[in-house]
Amino acid sequence: MDVMNLMKELEATVAQVNHYIYPLLVGRPKVLYDASSHLIRTGGKRLRPFLTIKSFELFDDDVKRVLPAAAALEFIHNFTLVHDDIMDHDRIRHNAPTVHAKYGVPIAIVAGDVLFAKAFLSVVLGMRKMSVDESIIVRVLELAAESAIKISEGQAKDLKMASSKKFYSTKTYLDMIRSKTATLFEASCRVGSIVGGASIEDEESMANFGKNLGIAFQLVDDVLGVVGDPRVTGKPVGSDLREGKKTQVVSLAIKLADDRGRVKIQGVFGRRKATQEELDEALAIISKTGAADRVRNEARFYASEALLALRRYSDSPAKKSLSELMDFVVVRKL
Template identity: 50%
Template sequence: MRASSIKNELEACASAVNEFLLSSLSGKPNELYHASSHYIRTGGKRLRPFMVVKSCELLGGGIKRSLPAAAAVELVHNFTLVHDDIMDNDEMRHGVATVHRQYGLPLAILGGDVLFSKAFEILSSEVKKAGVSDSAITEMTGKLANACTVICEGQVTDIDFASNTKFPSEVQYTDMIGKKTAKLFEVSCALGALAAPAPSERDVANLSMFGRNVGVAFQLVDDLIGAIGDPKVTGKAAGNDIREGKKTLPILLAIKRTKGANKEKIMRVFGSKTATSAEIKDAVRAVSDIGVDEDVRNSAREHMRRALASLEEYGDLPARRSLAFAADFIVGRSL
């Protein structure tokens, strides 16, 4: 499969999901629905909905059966983004004003709540219209609700990391992102499987494991981009995560392994809102020189190996190739 082919698949899926989402997020008062759909209207790759759709296709379903579940997952994802930005007091997300900055804190909170409730409204009504059985819908609803709980647990753990003077271990950090980030990828694939005509428990387990490992790999690469990514490529400020004092894996590894002047350069910037551009540049170079890029990439690749192993029994089906190629895209993102 060529890169252009998977890009076309991603865009086609994103277009269908966006149309469904925007039709669902309309009503009165207008400002409430404008706030709730703010991030959706700015675009995005819709990787999680793509995982829903392709997991369903892998088991003999199609986008008609999986689209409502894909939309529900994306609504939950956007709900977490709105509330994360409020907690972090961020002003920008991917080049646009955050919801609470654009619409004010009360509307941002309520807009996020609408996203959350709409996700389950869609699961309880639109999924049934797509031909999915009541028993499957009940299981889907339970899994998505549990995922929301686990994501909250991961978020609190991340907050604890930030407030603690000690640095978490690699195992502790991986466990945290397994909850905060990977759980939604996991449930995306599970919901896609359950939307298929006749999934087995093994199918749901296999695809859940695929999604979980893809999600961990996704966050590891995201962490690498946040630490040493090129702003011209990523669209994010250089050394953003270092300056904000985020205890991500590449930063943990860098601080653990370096000594002397390089460590001083990193610690001078770590968590410092007043760090100069030159100091940030020096810190980014120090982290890069330690070689954490390859270590984090290797960890992400190991999770991808586990992800692909869980799909081995599905042979060379087109949907399996799409899932595998999308996973490769995630790990291979440029810095």
């Protein structure tokens, strides 16, 4: 895997998408648009538009045609982040204050609403400007709407799991992240292939790639939420544990720990006022259980499933980028 080359490609995509997005997030009242663009301006890897563009490039090379759709999916992603941060009471993202932490909850809610609406406007106005066929525009709009619904359903499942005292099965957890996280990865790849003129078979193949990539991404995210370096991830160490997030790593660690370890982990789980010493002790116990390694190995399984979907395509720069991104997702530290 050529990490440096992949990073350069991701940076180029960030610049390309930002150049398209920023003018769309200017308006009055200024505070609303400052809040709407806050997360986008503070960072983010732009993985979803990257997937949209590279999936498109498997079938076509005129990237300008797919850029409005790629931006739309990034708008939807950021809309979900703004609202999720409110629901989860998260105050830091990308090493910066979250939107509600900086601007207050009321403005954050309507800022998220603006991002949601801008997604659909980007598809209609942007793709018409690029003379994309109306039937494709309608299909992209349908996928964007369906994705937003599935993500909302996934968030509702997550909230239900969080409010319950029990830890759920791996099957139930995977079902939740398929909806909440993998949906937009799948849509990104599907949209890119559709706009690129792919066949039904190719569209389904790319959707399968995106879905499995999304699952692998979330599983690794779970690992980083417990053992990640805050200087790299942009989140406090052990944030998922302190916030009571029933991720695969935490659930598995509780099952694998001895009685004393289990009590220590459960003693800080969901306790926002837990001391750093208590948190560090619980994290050390989780590390000893090997739960994080097991979950990363589970991510590798979904990564291999994703890569199988790419086998049908001949070698190309776009295929290479997608393969390298899949490898990066599994070994990443951010």
